[in-house]
Amino acid sequence: MKLKLNFALAILFAFSILQTGFGQCQTSSIEYLRANQVKAAITNGGDFFWNRNDGQFVVPYVPGQSPEQSVIFANGLWLGGFDAGGNLKVACQTYGNANGRSDFWPGPIDESTSQVFTDGCEKFDRIWKVNRGAILQVKEDFADNGTIDMPLPATILSWPGRGNPHFQNAMGFELPDQELAPFFDRNNNDIYEPMNGEYPILEGFPNAVPDEMTWCVFNDIQSDHEETNGQPLGAEVHFMTYAFNCSENEMLNYTVFTRHKIFNKSAGDISGFRMGFWSDMDLGCFADDYLGCDTILNTQYFYNADNDDDDALCSASGVNGYGENPPVQATTFLNQNMSSFMYYNNPVFGNPAPDIGSTDPAVSGGFYNFMSSRWGDGTPLTFGGDGYDTTSSNTVNFAFFDNPNDPDGWSMNTEQLPRYDRRTVMTAGPFDLPKNENIILDAAFSYHREAGANHLENVDFALNNIPGLQNFYNLGLMENCSQFTACTDDCIWPGDIDRNEIARNDDLLYLGVAMGKDPAGANRNPASILWAAQPSENWLLELPNGANYKNADCNGDGKVDDLDYYILDLNYDKRTPTYMADETVAPFAEGGLYIDLSKEVVTPTDNFVKRLVKGDIYLASENEPLPFLYGISFSIKYDPDIWEPGLGGLVLPDSTFLGNADGVLSIGKIIPEEGRIEVAFSRKDGQAVSNAWGKLGQFRLILREDAPIMGSNGTEDISFPFFDAQGVGNQENFFLLGAKSDTVTITNMPTTVAEKYSDNILLQIMPNPNSGAFNLFFEKNNLPMEIYVFDFQGKYIWGGEVPVNSQRFSVDLSETIPAGLYFIKLMRGDGYFTTRKVIVK
Known part of the structure; x- marks a missing residue:
């Protein structure tokens, strides 16, 4: 964690011990996008692009590279508005999830009761992720004959689309019957049916297939708002992220897109509704960043105060800078107009200390002020200087709206402001958000660094690139992006080097053999490191088991080296849809x-x-x-x-x-x-x-x-x-x-800890989880035994007899049961029985 937050978070943590209830559900899930040149942490508590400890918008991303550099420390969703009685409601996330202080919690709101679902926080404390390969598999399989013939990827079967008949088996709980994750609805029956050729999509962009995308849901009514101490809006937020790996479009390769779909599930309408992002963007070193905005492009951006992103304080605290010619990081609203752009200062950083009125919001009204072109104390933003002037009447809505290359414009560069540690708030609104209606905020987070360009020239480079991002969005996320295509035969699965349908430790042996030959061959273009079936040309050599050497080129760059080892590690234990467990006991x-x-x-x-x-x-x-x-x-x-x-x-x-x-x-x-x-x-x-x-x-x-x-x-x-x-x-x-x-x-084990353990029978299941085919191991005895398989709800699935004196019994239900949680019951002839859980993937 960067040095600048230690003091502030220590104070927050002290209060959280006193105020946060023990056992209260908190967001904990973290997933990562790794589709292109960005590795981005995705969380489900209103914050994103950090792991609750360090910034995780790593760019340029090279698997295995150390140290990593992040241009964002943390980002958060901010919402605010008024109910019919004029009462202010806010839900805003900054750093609080690092210590259990939040305004958002996982899970949807029941649209019939306006309350959270029982255990909804625990059940939905997860992030669903799917990649391009899985979606293409469904599309290609269904297109050839109107039927799904091949096993579907687990990410397709577990997608939380409304009415998904496979969801309970895949995830262990039932979905509520209301709008959740978006999907292509082939027959327009409002039910997600993967076996009918349906698949996850970006709503409004049915033909676009990102290389990777995530979805999660959270709300602001689960508990008291300990981040803002504000009153809840009754907001349910569907949060998606997605990214593209485009061989000929570098701009898209350095961009992550987000979508926040915000539902008003309160008892009434919300007026004066504002939504936007709080950002703590750190271009490597946090101590030398400037910020600005472009009102025409609906964009905020961060750039370095000088042309060398190194600072003694950052070096001492272990923060990695970008060195000379540092980059620019931008955030762009793609479907809404930016109506306000504000910033505030870290109160414990800088010399002289920043004006107290320009620092962190202290009350819930202060958060809404920052969404409304005002400082936390209510002072309007004014033109000139640092924008905080209680005596000026020259009010504006946007801070530092001129290009820092303009010597006559208003920018941090022309004002030569002190080097503080700053956060920004960019906002859209106000809107009216009626009860049970929703509004969408689409955005692009983009990194810009032109070879040989200095810190200010990179601002021009960014502002010239962003219209291209907007155009890509306007054209349906389809133009000027070549991605890997569907593969159905002799495909590469990055990490499965020995072609046994899983990335595991035995693949390392084949990788080592290949590296010893130092081979080279055709690269994959475009190539992806994601776990997905990808086409590739054969190389000249074969591995000892007959697999082509191309399988050892995990990252697709036409050679086999340490980078491929990192891809094996990244995709470790991932399985193809046709994987069948097979293992051998060592003699x-x-x-x-x-x-x-x-x-x-x-x-x-x-x-x-x-x-x-x-x-x-x-x-x-x-x-x-x-x-x-x-x-x-x-x-x-x-x-x-x-x-x-x-x-x-x-x-x-x-x-x-x-x-x-x-x-x-x-x-x-x-x-x-x-x-x-x-x-x-x-x-x-x-x-x-x-x-x-x-x-x-x-x-x-x-x-x-x-x-x-x-x-x-x-x-x-x-x-x-x-x-x-x-x-x-x-x-x-x-x-x-x-x-x-x-x-x-x-020894000294209790003889009855639960009903399923009251039998004295040894029973082991291997492998577990499995594909529906597994082996049962038990003690040799001269009693007859019977095996029964039940599903998660206790429904009988299958039964069989075990020969007397057997110690091993094989079961293969891979062709008859879907993925999910099952129970095995072993009944012995003397009346004793035992049960075990088995997970089928």
């Missing part, structure tokens, strides 16, 4: 992989430290090393009903058994929903290590206090089996690795 063997646990016995009633189990992972030994090893990958499984990751979950060594870490690729992941620990190492120079042995890492798991009983007499011996263990040796030969696990005893 028992001495001298291969093995685990050494830190404890022999644990008890769920112990304290946290005593319930923590560390597992050191080793390969071979110094006396008997593994000869000629280039790479290794494996998974370790645990039961997530019994264990949860703790203290970092998984730690890999800084230097490895394959050599110095700089010459080795590594991946270490925990997939908590499945209870999988996944690890891979690979060299990248084509040279195997002659003798490999040593410690590969350490996992850390905590025994759950409510861990279910599985063994008899309140005890259970638990091991952590290896799966999918393989190595790569000389000549790129892949081979299976043997492994040996270790065992810990769970």
Whole structure:
């Protein structure tokens, strides 16, 4: 977090401890757009473009690049207006969500009661994201014969469009029957039906398919407004973001678009309604920024006060500047006229200290003042100087409306104002917003930096670019943008290098092999790093499993290097719609992989430290090393009903058994929903290590206090089996690795913690989640057993008999059940039974 906020947020946090109710639902979800040259954090509490700690409008965005540079620290939605009685209502978001102080909360408002839905905040505390590839798949599949023939992506099936029949299975709760996320309604029945060839869209732009877009919903009536201390408007906000990756249009490659659709769901009409954005834009360093606006373009912009975006204060606080010839960052209203542009100063930054009247709003009326061309204390904005002059009658609606290149204009540059830390408020309105009506605010957030141009020349560059953005919007988001096209055969999925329909640790081995060859081939143009099927020309070489080398070019630049490793990491554990789980238990063997646990016995009633189990992972030994090893990958499984990751979950060594870490690729992941620990190492120079042995890492798991009983007499011996263990040796030969696990005893367990655990039966489901095909593992016994599958609502789906003395039973319902939450019931011949959850994706 940047230094300038520490003091202010510390004060806010102190008040929040006293005022915020314990257990109150708060927004927590964060998603990221990564469609083009911008990485943007999307949140669902009225704020956006930060992660509640640091600015996250990173541009230019290069996966894996460090340090990152952000041109925005935080952005927030501001709303204000009056009810029929003339009472002011405001909902405005700044930094409060960093410590639980908000004016907005996740979830819609029930249009029949004007109240929030029960558990709506918890259920809708999420952000839905879909990419171009998923939408194109639906369009192409339906277009060929009027039927959906292929499995649909999870992002399509879980899209919160009204009436979505797949939503409850996908998300675990039922959608309210009212307008939610927009979709192409093929038969105009107001129901989202993906199997009828329907898909997410941008309302009003049915033919535009962004490379990536998000949707979420929030309201301002869930609780007291602790950001403004104002009264709620009864606003429900549908928030969308989207971006385009255009090979020939650099301007669009550096732009993120937003849409706020604001519903009045209060008991009456709202007059004097104003809406807009609060912005804390920091062009790298926050201590040397100027701001201005262009009233014709409905645009605010930030530029550097000088031509070097470096400052001693920023350097000391670890903030990364843009150096010489710094960029310009702009915000443009695309469908509304900007009616006011204001700013205010950080009260704890600057010398001399800023006038108190020009600093943060102190009361709810102050927020509305800033939306109405007034300072927080009610003083009108005036022309000249810094715009705060209690003696002047020359009032204006827009601060610094002249180009800073104009020596006779009014700008911060011509006024040479002190270098304060400033925030802006750009507003549209006033409007009348009748009950149950809505209004839309569309905007573009764009970055502008011309090669060789200085800080002021980049202002001209930005103002010359923005009409092109407006024209792109006016023409339906369709012109002058070449995007990747639909792919149905021999497609690239960035990160799935070995072509097994999932990006996982085994892909690292093939990436390492490819990097050792230093190959080159045709690049993808246009290329995307998003998890989507993309067309690509074959390269000359093939990987050891027969997959073409083009699959290792994850970012599509025509070569295989470290950048492709970062894309694998970015898309890790993502699956294609046709993915089928397939895993192999590592055979028992001495001298291969093995685990050494830190404890022999644990008890769920112990304290946290005593319930923590560390597992050191080793390969071979110094006396008997593994000869000629280039790479290794494996998974370790645990039961997530019994264990949860703790203290970092998984730690890999800084230097490895394959050599110095700089010459080795590594991946270490925990997939908590499945209870999988996944690890891979690979060299990248084509040279195997002659003798490999040593410690590969350490996992850390905590025994759950409510861990279910599985063994008899309140005890259970638990091991952590290896799966999918393989190595790569000389000549790129892949081979299976043997492994040996270790065992810990769970003792003094309660014999009945819940009905489903009152059976003494061991039952494990692997994989879980899965595609509908999975294996059941249980203790060998001479009793007959029956398996039943029920859906989320308890409806019987399937049943089968387990042969006596079996320890494994396979179930394949992948062709008969949709994605969702299901329950497995195992009934034993002596009357005992157990149940487990299984998630089908």
